[in-house]
Amino acid sequence: GTGSRGVAVIERPEEADSEWERLAGLRNRPDLPMATFYPVGSYIAEEYIDGTEYSVESFSFAGRHIVVSITDKYHVGCVETGHKLPADLPEDVERTIVDHVVGFLTAMGLRDGIGHTELKLSSKGPRIIESHDRAPGDRLLDIMVTTHGVDLEQYASGWPCRKVPALTERPPVLAGAVTKWVNASPGVVERIEGVEEVRAEPDVMAVEVHLAPGDVVGAMDDNFGRHIQVLVTAEDTKTAEVRCDELVGRIGIVTRPAAP
Ligand SMILES: Nc1ncnc2c1ncn2[C@@H]1O[C@H](COP(=O)(O)OP(=O)(O)OP(=O)(O)O)[C@@H](O)[C@H]1O
Numbered sequence: 306g307t308g309s310r311g312v313a314v315i316e317r318p319e320e321a322d323s324e325w326e327r328l329a330g331l332r333n334r335p336d337l338p339m340a341t342f343y344p345v346g347s348y349i350a351e352e353y354i355d356g357t358e359y360s361v362e363s364f365s366f367a368g369r370h371i372v373v374s375i376t377d378k379y380h381v382g383c384v385e386t387g388h389k390l391p392a393d394l395p396e397d398v399e400r401t402i403v404d405h406v407v408g409f410l411t412a413m414g415l416r417d418g419i420g421h422t423e424l425k426l427s428s429k430g431p432r433i434i435e436s437h438d439r440a441p442g443d444r445l446l447d448i449m450v451t452t453h454g455v456d457l458e459q460y461a462s463g464w465p466c467r468k469v470p471a472l473t474e475r476p477p478v479l480a481g482a483v484t485k486w487v488n489a490s491p492g493v494v495e496r497i498e499g500v501e502e503v504r505a506e507p508d509v510m511a512v513e514v515h516l517a518p519g520d521v522v523g524a525m526d527d528n529f530g531r532h533i534q535v536l537v538t539a540e541d542t543k544t545a546e547v548r549c550d551e552l553v554g555r556i557g558i559v560t561r562p563a564a565p
Pocket residue numbers: 306307308309310312351352353354355358380383384385423434435528
């Protein structure tokens with residue numbers, strides 16, 4: 306998938322037919338955002354994996370995998386609606402995640418470069434959801450510059466020609482950060498409130514606005530249905546979370562019902 310488009314959890318056999326119809330209908334929708342670049346093609350069915358989901362941001366140096374951040378998530382359905390990093394975890398859980406991902410990347414044969422691995426700590430143990438040898442989205446690279454003092458983009462461009470030294474251990478945590486989205490309810494956007502004031506706060510890294518007055522908003526079915534991203538930093542993740550919630554509450558997207 307891309308941006309969680311076409312991901313569905315089917316809980317009962319009776320739901321299968323209608324869900325399949327809905328999902329298959331995404332194949333012929335050139336009108337959907339980014340559909341030209343990421344057309345919906347084939348589907349896979351998987352066992353449902355329970356538990357809490359994290360992503361693991363790593364860099365591999367000639368086969369030696371260094372985990373930079375373990376990132377906690379907020380979800381609505383299967384859509385990620387925010388991230389908090391570093392995840393606030395007991396040491397043994399953190400070790401389990403790191404060991405699992407390092408073992409996975411080794412098994413996959415990744416030698417060099419950025420890794421972005423999503424996994425769940427399920428009742429059957431850690432399970433990989435998906436993994437990529439590319440940068441994570443949602444500005445996690447920028448956030449890690451603040452939280453861990455590590456710019457993985459510099460490593461991505463510098464490491465292949467050995468212009469940067471390899472990291473030999475996990476970088477220490479310098480700060481916490483939380484990013485969340487403010488989403489409009491379905492309708493036509495009339496106005497957006499509070500963005501400039503929030504953006505001016507010293508602990509706000511960025512506020513990114515992905516919609517404008519006049520836009521028609523539908524239900525949030527995928528990452529492209531997320532509207533305003535707020536990125537906040539603080540001395541630790543918990544403080545950043547409280548602060549992000551407060552700031553997100555100051556932003557409003559006013560919509561009116563769309564014409565039928
Ligand atoms: N087998 C599964 N069991 C449980 N949850 C799943 C499973 N597959 C996917 N999910 C949930 O759906 C989300 C989106 O799935 P996935 O990451 O595969 O799609 P994606 O299009 O790459 O999304 P994104 O771009 O947001 O990462 C996952 O992050 C996870 O929460």
